[in-house]
Amino acid sequence: MEKLLLKAPDYPLRGSIQLPGSKSISNRVLIMRALANADTTIHNLSISDDTVILNKLLNQQGSEYNAGHAGTSYRFSTAFFAVRDGEQILTGSERMLQRPIGPLVEALRSIGADITYLAKEDYPPLKIGPFKHQINQEVEIDSSMSSQYISALCMIAPILPLGLKIILKGRTVSRPYLDMTLTLMRQFGVEVAEERDIISIAPQAYQFTDFTVESDWSAASYYYSLVSISKGSQIELSTLYKDSLQGDSDIAMLAMPFGVSSNFNDGVVTLKPTDSFNDRIDIDCLKVPDIAQTLAVMAAMKGIHLTLRNLNTLIIKETDRIKALQNELGKCKVEFECVEAYDYVVKGVVKRADRKLQFKTYDDHRMAMAFAPMALTNDIIIEDPKVVSKSYPGFWQDLESLGFILEWMK
Structure with missing residues (x-):
């Protein structure tokens, strides 16, 4: 199985990304x-x-x-x-x-x-x-x-x-x-x-x-996650519009309490971190299930007590995303706990580890991309990294353009 060792730069993330079409x-x-x-x-x-x-x-x-x-x-x-x-x-x-x-x-x-x-x-x-x-x-x-x-x-x-x-x-x-x-x-x-x-x-x-076709807001969500944890960062995403057909454009609003601002200007949205964030957040994912993994990882990196509601469709996606999140967040000593029916809570915070964290992707493109920002907290290894081709084939190359170091492993 191919693996990817991902290391974050030691400077703020800055750059422009042309996202793929939705x-x-x-x-x-x-x-x-x-x-x-x-x-x-x-x-x-x-x-x-x-x-x-x-x-x-x-x-x-x-x-x-x-x-x-x-x-x-x-x-x-x-x-x-x-x-x-x-x-x-x-x-x-x-x-x-x-x-x-x-x-x-x-x-x-x-x-x-x-x-x-x-x-x-x-x-x-x-x-x-x-x-x-x-x-x-x-x-x-x-x-x-x-x-x-x-x-x-x-x-x-x-x-x-x-x-x-x-x-x-x-x-x-x-x-x-x-x-x-x-x-x-x-x-x-x-x-x-x-x-x-x-x-x-x-x-x-x-x-x-x-x-x-406008660019993909689901793909944009991973950059919101990066900016939420990278102080002094600024990332521009092209061909995205506030008035979008895509429900996942809600990430611009949902990321605000995580400490990320969005500035829209002529088809380009600029992401910057803000000075504060909420320590408790509650989000209904009924309309935006595809960004649930991104939100869970954002919360884990920042130590936010996050409640994600109505995750019932996650069990029939590319993998059972509920179990996948529980398994992989568990490696970081973060809980993903069911509190009622299909409502789950993220509890804990990712801490600096004395070893590289290795994450499985379960043949699921969104698991790979949602966990990639973890490299800002620890050097990480992503298993089967090319699974991202399902929705965003150029994802790793775009991270490289922001300064991430990629080492491909067999």
């Missing part, structure tokens, strides 16, 4: 362009593994498709292929075969899709037959597991003969990602009606045009 926006725009059969250009498209895989799936010829470890790509492709001609086998990595797809499959079946489980019920791989005719316009789906199921249904709705009336059951998780989907659809000419927990989309055509 993976979440890129994946949605690729699906919509394919549904529209449009020949247009997408600028600043994400270079993440997930987006590269999805782009390949949408342009691949044949009947067997492998989404690898790309969860979003798998869910969106399931809906895409379910309304196409022909028969496809859709599979993925070992971890992908452990991630549930049942709620989306049942919803698609209810409107006429021909989908069969090839192994375990409710899980990939899938055999997807040709779409013959729509048997229902109305579909119900549990919205408490993944907003991606809902986004997948919304995106195919305009090309269905009857459109779709989607009824959401339960408390919707990651709502900003669903809002992102609907906003993009409206930008491409689709009329969407929303009333309480009902989304109605009539049959209509996408009006697809050239599009520029």
Whole structure:
């Protein structure tokens, strides 16, 4: 297994970073362009593994498709292929075969899709037959597991003969990602009606045009973590906007009590540490689960008593992120304790160790990047560091540009 020894510079972090395009926006725009059969250009498209895989799936010829470890790509492709001609086998990595797809499959079946489980019920791989005719316009789906199921249904709705009336059951998780989907659809000419927990989309055509993807706010979160612990630092992040489609843009607000300020100016946000921070912070992660790991590590480095609420979706991500956080924070003598249902508390502070701290990444890109700022407290070793390619292939090189020393190890 490859490892990375990461050492922080002995001076404040200063520099400018051009973040990659948003993976979440890129994946949605690729699906919509394919549904529209449009020949247009997408600028600043994400270079993440997930987006590269999805782009390949949408342009691949044949009947067997492998989404690898790309969860979003798998869910969106399931809906895409379910309304196409022909028969496809859709599979993925070992971890992908452990991630549930049942709620989306049942919803698609209810409107006429021909989908069969090839192994375990409710899980990939899938055999997807040709779409013959729509048997229902109305579909119900549990919205408490993944907003991606809902986004997948919304995106195919305009090309269905009857459109779709989607009824959401339960408390919707990651709502900003669903809002992102609907906003993009409206930008491409689709009329969407929303009333309480009902989304109605009539049959209509996408009006697809050239599009520029904004940079990734999830990737930006790791620099907020760095600045929170690096006195005198100043980092500029490009192609980010205060008025963003991405829910993770909330990191600019959430980082304030951790001691980080954000100054927005013409597509560039400048991060600086402030003189004070709160010693107790309480954050509801229902809408921003992808930055929970970043927030937990920030709290651990600063000794903040942090409560993170509604972390229920973390157990079905690339890994069980709850257990991963408990294991790796535990190496720093920091607790990640369940206090009620899916609410967890970070207790303790990372101290200077007499040895290098070594962190597992669990095939999870966000574990690698969330723990990287720990190098500001101790020299650290990151296992399987190239896992970051799932969302941010240039992450380590960008840290190097800020003065971090990288030593690659076998």
